[in-house]
Structures are given as structure tokens and as C-alpha cells.
Amino acid sequence: MYYYYRCLGKKQYLCQLFVVAMIEPALYLIPVQLSEGDLTQVLPSANLALVREIKHFVVENVRSARRFLKKCDRDIDIDSLTFNELNQHTQPEAVASYLTPLEHGLPVGVISEAGCPAIADPGADLVAIAQQRGLRVKPLVGPSSILMSLMASGFNGQSFAFIGYLPIESGARTRRLKEMEHRIMRDDQTQIFIETPYRNNSLLTDLLRHLPTSLRLCVASDITGQGESIITHTIKQWAVIKPVLEKVPTIFLLYK
Numbered sequence: 223m224y225y226y227y228r229c230l231g232k233k234q235y236l237c238q239l240f241v242v243a244m245i246e247p248a249l250y251l252i253p254v255q256l257s258e259g260d261l262t263q264v265l266p267s268a269n270l271a272l273v274r275e276i277k278h279f280v281v282e283n284v285r286s287a288r289r290f291l292k293k294c295d296r297d298i299d300i301d302s303l304t305f306n307e308l309n310q311h312t313q314p315e316a317v318a319s320y321l322t323p324l325e326h327g328l329p330v331g332v333i334s335e336a337g338c339p340a341i342a343d344p345g346a347d348l349v350a351i352a353q354q355r356g357l358r359v360k361p362l363v364g365p366s367s368i369l370m371s372l373m374a375s376g377f378n379g380q381s382f383a384f385i386g387y388l389p390i391e392s393g394a395r396t397r398r399l400k401e402m403e404h405r406i407m408r409d410d411q412t413q414i415f416i417e418t419p420y421r422n423n424s425l426l427t428d429l430l431r432h433l434p435t436s437l438r439l440c441v442a443s444d445i446t447g448q449g450e451s452i453i454t455h456t457i458k459q460w461a462v463i464k465p466v467l468e469k470v471p472t473i474f475l476l477y478k
Contacts, residue, residue, distance in 0.1 A: 245275050247324055249352045250331045251339040253364020255291050256471065257447025261293050264365050264446050270294045271364070276331040278304045278323040280348055287333045295456060308316045318351050319405050325357070336471075338366045342386055342416070358422075368414055371442035374452040375412070377477035382412035387423065401434050406437070406478050413476040422467035425474070428463045433476070440475040 255261045262270070273294045281287035283306045291298050306320045324330045332339040332348060338361070339345035350391060352359050368384050385402065389395045402413040417425045429439060435458035442452040447471070455463065 243296055244453060245272055245329050245330050245436045245444065246358070247327045247358040247398060249321070249324055250329060251345065251349070251359070251361040251407075252333050253338045253362055253366075254334055254336050256336050256365050256367055256445050257450075260446060261290075266344040266363050269362050269364065271400075272332065274298060276304075276329050277302065278430065279307050279331045279333055280308050280326060280345065281333045282309050282335045282344065283307065283425075286335055290333060302399070306456055308348060312330070312344070314347075317347055317473045320348060321355070321357065322353055323379040326351070336367075341368065342384065365446055367416075367442070367445050367471075370445050371440065371452060371473045371475055372412065374453065375475045375477070376411040376444065376454050377438070377440065377475055378410070381410060382414060385413060385415040387417060390421075395428055396432050402432060402476055403437065406476060407444070410478075414473065415476075417472050419467075419469045419471055422470065422472050426465070426467060428475070430464075431458055433457050435461070436478075438477050440477075441467070441472060442464065442475070443470045445471070445473070446450035 233432050236413060250271065250272065253265065273291060275351075280289075284307055286304060288300050291300060292305070299308055304323075306316075308317060308320065321330065332345045334340075334343045337343075340349045340361075349359055349387060372379055372382060383405065385398070388398050402415075405411050406413060424439075435456060437457050438454055439451065439460055440454040441460070443453070444450050454475075
């Protein structure tokens with residue numbers, strides 16, 4: 223253990239003593255809040271303390287990662303940190319090099335755009351390499367829209383599948399919906415999927431058009447945010463309600 227002082231406010235004598243455990247070298251998977259607001263309401267204080275001690279980060283987007291770290295602690299010296307981007311534009315051969323600090327005994331943090339790293343997230347590629355090399359990987363506690371929506375849906379939580387994004391092309395999307403319907407009936411399995419927020423309304427229209435009216439659909443929007451809404455109805459009931467979901471982060475779940 224070691225101690226350090228953090229001064230609060232403008233008066234230098236207003237200091238608070240923090241006790242921080244020396245963190246072990248590992249690849250730390252650092253969850254990010256799903257919605258805007260006070261992150262202390264959704265992330266443990268231990269996460270925030272740990273983030274202060276990491277100097278090397280692999281992030282999906284540098285700008286949003288810097289903003290998140292400043293929310294964790296406004297006194298963090300952002301310019302002293304090292305950021306490597308891992309997203310759809312990253313060259314595959316560059317990914318392994320992001321683990322170099324860890325191989326030299328320094329902790330590395332992975333930060334996604336929202337939610338938990340490596341879940342429907344390119345961070346999974348880095349985790350796979352770390353596992354292959356025998357490096358320690360440590361996931362931290364934080365919000366997952368997949369699990370939180372499933373918890374609140376009333377659907378089967380023992381057998382479920384996260385499909386990710388559905389095809390954009392109409393015919394392919396219809397076929398995928400029929401496949402999910404088949405899995406629900408054959409395997410008694412909850413189907414979970416997402417869409418880019420500006421396409422939410424279009425997706426909902428397809429769900430109402432192509433699925434049996436007796437199937438149940440859970441629409442979970444703005445999870446952990448001020449406008450949080452997690453509601454389960456049959457397809458028939460949703461056809462009457464027709465919610466407006468444009469630009470709202472939403473996850474969809476289907477079950478019988």
C-alpha cells in the first residue's frame with residue numbers, strides 16, 4: 223500500500239488522504255457508462271481509483287476516452303498518458319504492439335465507447351492476443367446493456383444469444399428474423415440484438431411486419447440514463463403503441 227494527498231478546491235490545506243493499492247501488471251478492461259450523467263452512480267469507486275494509476279490505454283476513440291478519464295478524475299494529467307486506438311481502422315498487425323507496456327511490467331487499460339470492453343467491441347482482439355501470450359487479463363465491474371436488459375425483460379436468462387447488428391438489406395434482415403424466431407421456438411432461447419440509433423425506428427417497423435404477433439419483444443432504451451425505459455410487450459401490443467426510438471441507444475430482445 224502507499225499513500226498520496228489530493229488537494230480539494232483552491233485552498234491547498236483542504237486535502238484528502240487516499241489509500242491506494244499498488245496495482246499489478248494486467249490488461250484491465252474498464253467499463254464506461256452507457257448514458258450521460260454521474261458515472262459514480264454506475265461505476266464502483268475502486269474503478270476510479272485504479273484508472274488514476276494507469277498510464278497506457280487502448281481505446282476505441284481517443285477523444286471520448288480522454289473525456290471519460292477526466293470524468294473519473296478531473297486532476298488526471300491527460301497529456302502524460304499514452305493512447306492507442308483500436309477500432310475498425312486499426313491495422314491488424316499493429317494490435318499486438320499495444321501490449322508492449324504490459325510485457326514490460328506496466329498495467330494497460332482498455333476503454334470502449336460505452337459499456338464493457340471486448341463485448342461487441344474490437345477490444346476482444348487485444349484480449350485474445352493477451353490470453354495467447356499468457357498475460358493477465360482483469361475485467362472490472364460495470365454496466366452491460368446486454369445483461370441489464372435481459373435482467374429486466376422477463377425472458378429466459380439461462381439460454382440466450384446476442385446477435386449483434388442485423389443485416390441492413392431487407393431480404394437478409396427478414397431471413398435473420400425468421401432464424402431468430404426458429405431458435406426461440408426450437409431452443410427456448412432469448413434473442414438479443416441492437417441497431418444504430420438512427421435506424422431504430424426502421425428496425426422496429428420490420429419487427430412488427432415480419433414477426434408473429436404472439437412473440438414478446440422487450441425494447442430497452444437509454445439504460446441507466448434519465449430517460450431509461452425497459453418495456454416488454456407482444457408484437458401485437460407494440461403495433462398499437464409504436465414508440466419513437468430515433469437517436470436513442472436501444473437494445474432489443476425477443477422471446478416467446
